[in-house]
Amino acid sequence: MMELFTAWVGSIPAFAAPFLLATAGLIINERAGVMNLGAEGVMAMAAVTSVLMEMAGHGTALALLSGIGAGLGLAAIFGIMAVFLRVDQVLAGLVAFALGIGVSGFLGDGSENQTVNGISPPPGSDFAFLPKLLAGVLDQDWLTWFAFFAAIAVWFIIERTDLGLRLRAVGEDAPAADAAGVNVALYRFGAVLAGGVLCAIAGAHLSLVGAHIWVDGMVAGRGWIAVAMVTLSRWNALRAIAAALLFGAIQALVPQLLSSGMNVPVYFIQMSPYLATLAYLLIAGLFAKGADAQPADLGRPYLREERR
Amino acid sequence: MKLTKLAGLALAALVAAAPAAQAQVKIPKPKIAFIFLGTATDGGWSQSQDTARLALAKAYGKVPFVENVPEQTDKVEQAVDLFISHGGNVIIAGSYGYSDAMAAEAKAHPNLAFINMAGISSAPNLESPYPKTYQGWYLAGMAAGYATKSKQLGMMLGFPIPDVLWDINSFALGAQATNPGTIVHVAFVNSWSDPVKEAQISQAMIQQGADVIATDMDSPAALVVAEKAGKYSVGYQVDMGKSAPNGILTSVVFHWEKELLPAVAAMKAGTWKSQGTPLYGIDTGVVDIAPLEHIPADDIAKIKAVRQKMIAGSFDVWAGPIKDQSGKVEVPAGSAPTIDQLWNMNYLVSNVKGSMK
Numbered sequence: 056m057m058e059l060f061t062a063w064v065g066s067i068p069a070f071a072a073p074f075l076l077a078t079a080g081l082i083i084n085e086r087a088g089v090m091n092l093g094a095e096g097v098m099a100m101a102a103v104t105s106v107l108m109e110m111a112g113h114g115t116a117l118a119l120l121s122g123i124g125a126g127l128g129l130a131a132i133f134g135i136m137a138v139f140l141r142v143d144q145v146l147a148g149l150v151a152f153a154l155g156i157g158v159s160g161f162l163g164d165g166s167e168n169q170t171v172n173g174i175s176p177p178p179g180s181d182f183a184f185l186p187k188l189l190a191g192v193l194d195q196d197w198l199t200w201f202a203f204f205a206a207i208a209v210w211f212i213i214e215r216t217d218l219g220l221r222l223r224a225v226g227e228d229a230p231a232a233d234a235a236g237v238n239v240a241l242y243r244f245g246a247v248l249a250g251g252v253l254c255a256i257a258g259a260h261l262s263l264v265g266a267h268i269w270v271d272g273m274v275a276g277r278g279w280i281a282v283a284m285v286t287l288s289r290w291n292a293l294r295a296i297a298a299a300l301l302f303g304a305i306q307a308l309v310p311q312l313l314s315s316g317m318n319v320p321v322y323f324i325q326m327s328p329y330l331a332t333l334a335y336l337l338i339a340g341l342f343a344k345g346a347d348a349q350p351a352d353l354g355r356p357y358l359r360e361e362r363r
Numbered sequence: 364m365k366l367t368k369l370a371g372l373a374l375a376a377l378v379a380a381a382p383a384a385q386a387q388v389k390i391p392k393p394k395i396a397f398i399f400l401g402t403a404t405d406g407g408w409s410q411s412q413d414t415a416r417l418a419l420a421k422a423y424g425k426v427p428f429v430e431n432v433p434e435q436t437d438k439v440e441q442a443v444d445l446f447i448s449h450g451g452n453v454i455i456a457g458s459y460g461y462s463d464a465m466a467a468e469a470k471a472h473p474n475l476a477f478i479n480m481a482g483i484s485s486a487p488n489l490e491s492p493y494p495k496t497y498q499g500w501y502l503a504g505m506a507a508g509y510a511t512k513s514k515q516l517g518m519m520l521g522f523p524i525p526d527v528l529w530d531i532n533s534f535a536l537g538a539q540a541t542n543p544g545t546i547v548h549v550a551f552v553n554s555w556s557d558p559v560k561e562a563q564i565s566q567a568m569i570q571q572g573a574d575v576i577a578t579d580m581d582s583p584a585a586l587v588v589a590e591k592a593g594k595y596s597v598g599y600q601v602d603m604g605k606s607a608p609n610g611i612l613t614s615v616v617f618h619w620e621k622e623l624l625p626a627v628a629a630m631k632a633g634t635w636k637s638q639g640t641p642l643y644g645i646d647t648g649v650v651d652i653a654p655l656e657h658i659p660a661d662d663i664a665k666i667k668a669v670r671q672k673m674i675a676g677s678f679d680v681w682a683g684p685i686k687d688q689s690g691k692v693e694v695p696a697g698s699a700p701t702i703d704q705l706w707n708m709n710y711l712v713s714n715v716k717g718s719m720k
Contacts, residue, residue, distance in 0.1 A: 168406030
């Protein structure tokens with residue numbers, strides 16, 4: 056039983072990491088007032104590109120960078136539509152989603168189910184001197200470690216720096232920010248790109264760390280779950296860590312229980328993500344503070360001459 | 364198990380509805396078309412069917428195909444109608460979920476021939492063949508039994524439907540035969556392809572002591588994890604040896620062309636008759652195992668001897684006594700289930716650990 060528990064706790068961070076990366080990326084988007092529904096597409100582009108590059112023999116680091124580049128390209132297309140052309144953000148996001156899924160399937164055609172080396176935790180334990188449970192939690196691959204540091208960095212930049220203050224101003228009240236001399240379009244586009252990088256790394260995490268292969272449709276709705284997790288974590292990257300860990304914990308429990316030979320109903324597997332969402336909503340609801348955390352200008356394109 | 368019952372009922376209804384004397388369909392000039400669930404190069408399910416398509420193309424000229432057709436009746440019918448409007452007269456599809464659409468199309472076009480690999484519907488001009496995958500999985504189970512040191516195996520599968528349940532059950536019976544006391548941990552992924560989840564389940568099974576990981580899924584993701592952990596593995600559908608060169612024992616593989624080439628030849632000759640939902644065994648070559656590796660030569664010889672007996676028809680995987688997890692006798696000693704009973708399988712054998720509900 057203790058072994059099951061240790062194995063479960065140790066597997067949580069790797070489960071949580073892709074959700075955390077994508078959620079942190081989307082928080083940057085939404086705090087600047089841009090609703091980005093294209094995360095699933097960006098993740099797929101990064102997942103396929105990084106596998107293709109590694110298959111071509113370019114090494115994992117370059118593969119990851121190319122994946123980020125591909126995701127960034129799609130994020131830029133979305134950003135140009137949503138920020139500069141002021142297309143309805145929901146529509147622009149859905150376009151980016153469909154484009155990413157379609158192009159990734161096209162690029163990966165003929166390269167499905169082919170194994171790459173990818174990224175794995177270091178062999179043996181670096182933390183063998185610690186208690187087994189703690190060592191299990193700390194023995195992660197470097198991309199999973201990065202996810203947690205990235206989320207903390209996102210929180211710090213948004214909440215504790217001038218850059219973050221301006222970003223939040225753009226998301227809360229774009230005309231006021233503009234009047235104060237903040238370049239709204241530039242900040243929003245920058246937020247889309249920065250968020251795109253994190254969503255792309257989330258996608259690369261799925262293919263390089265998670266599966267070590269590419270399969271069409273392998274993101275399997277994880278980008279959409281990240282969109283929901285932004286709301287659940289109330290646009291706060293630190294709360295996103297808690298949300299991702301809770302979500303990862305429930306997701307990680309299922310394979311452990313299944314392989315332990317316990318009688319877990321198959322329907323429990325289907326139910327578990329929603330159960331996690333429900334649990335988090337409950338917790339979030341119980342501890343919610345008065346004000347609504349949603350950025351006031353979320354989803355509203357900004358045009359200086361427009362009457363509001 | 365609702366799904367199983369539904370599938371069983373549907374099958375029974377279709378078998379009952381099929382006319383006793385089945386008309387022959389003659390296709391003097393076969394124009395073949397394929398409908399795939401995945402992409403033709405998916406490295407698994409659809410690719411194994413594409414191999415058959417290429418073999419047919421060699422014999423009958425170009426064979427057009429459409430990929431990624433979802434298991435929705437209207438989408439499948441659109442694809443079929445498109446091929447028929449271009450003169451196609453032999454429509455070959457490849458998914459359980461196409462069964463209803465193929466039945467409807469076969470009824471609407473009684474003079475054309477339809478084959479749906481892994482389907483459950485049939486008509487005088489529609490056949491739904493499936494390989495006796497349990498023969499391959501039994502042999503793979505024997506190999507896993509020889510290889511395991513912890514006496515714990517892990518196997519992941521899509522959904523608990525009869526033709527998936529017989530994969531896990533035969534794998535467990537094979538392991539039991541060569542290494543009594545071996546248990547198989549089972550996990551249903553609840554999807555035909557979710558490589559991230561497959562890798563996670565594989566990892567969890569290894570952490571809990573399994574030293575052979577078998578996958579009944581489309582992707583080799585589970586095998587990659589086993590390979591990295593220095594464990595053995597068994598692949599499925601195509602030879603997955605490339606994904607786990609140091610640990611793979613074998614793969615249970617499909618050779619659909621060995622069924623489809625004779626079928627189309629018979630259509631051309633005017634002697635083809637739908638067999639309903641026939642099972643093609645290892646004697647026809649439609650199912651087989653990839654070369655055995657990483658176990659001692661005398662063990663390989665013993666497995667090959669059983670394979671030969673299967674081909675000769677003197678070895679039945681399901682020969683009783685077979686008990687389920689609760690100890691209930693499902694197949695009494697001295698008997699063997701009929702094909703109908705196999706298609707209604709709804710239990711896990713006694714050395715499988717885990718639930719299918």
